[in-house]
Amino acid sequence: MARARSKRAMHGLGPDCPLELTGEIWSSSVHDADREQVVAKLKDYIASGETYRICYRTVGADDTVRWVLGMGRAVSGRDGDPERFVGSMSRSLP
Helix, strand or coil: CCHHHHHHHHCCCCCCCCCCCCHHHHHHEHHHHHHHHHHHHHHHHHCCCCCCEEEEEEEECCCCCEEEEEEEEEECCCCEEEEEEEEEEECCCC
16 A cells, blocks of 8 residues: 555655556646657557656646656566556656
8 A cells, every 4th residue: 555655656646546547547647748748658568568768847737847767567467458567666866
């Protein structure tokens, strides 16, 4: 549970946000200037099955900008669609 709170904090999301980040919640927290490129990169990594490493900015409800480094890979279900991600997120410096 502490990890979920940490992910929410890195993305500037409040305590009323669900513990698990959905794709929609996650992408809405990515800085407007980074969102299109970051989402496209993540989709490419998911399609290829490769491990991803993406550094991007998030913007919180209080307009605080944070740098985040996400690393991991998508785990697909029986239907081939990603069910979850295995990896880590950490605060990063630009």
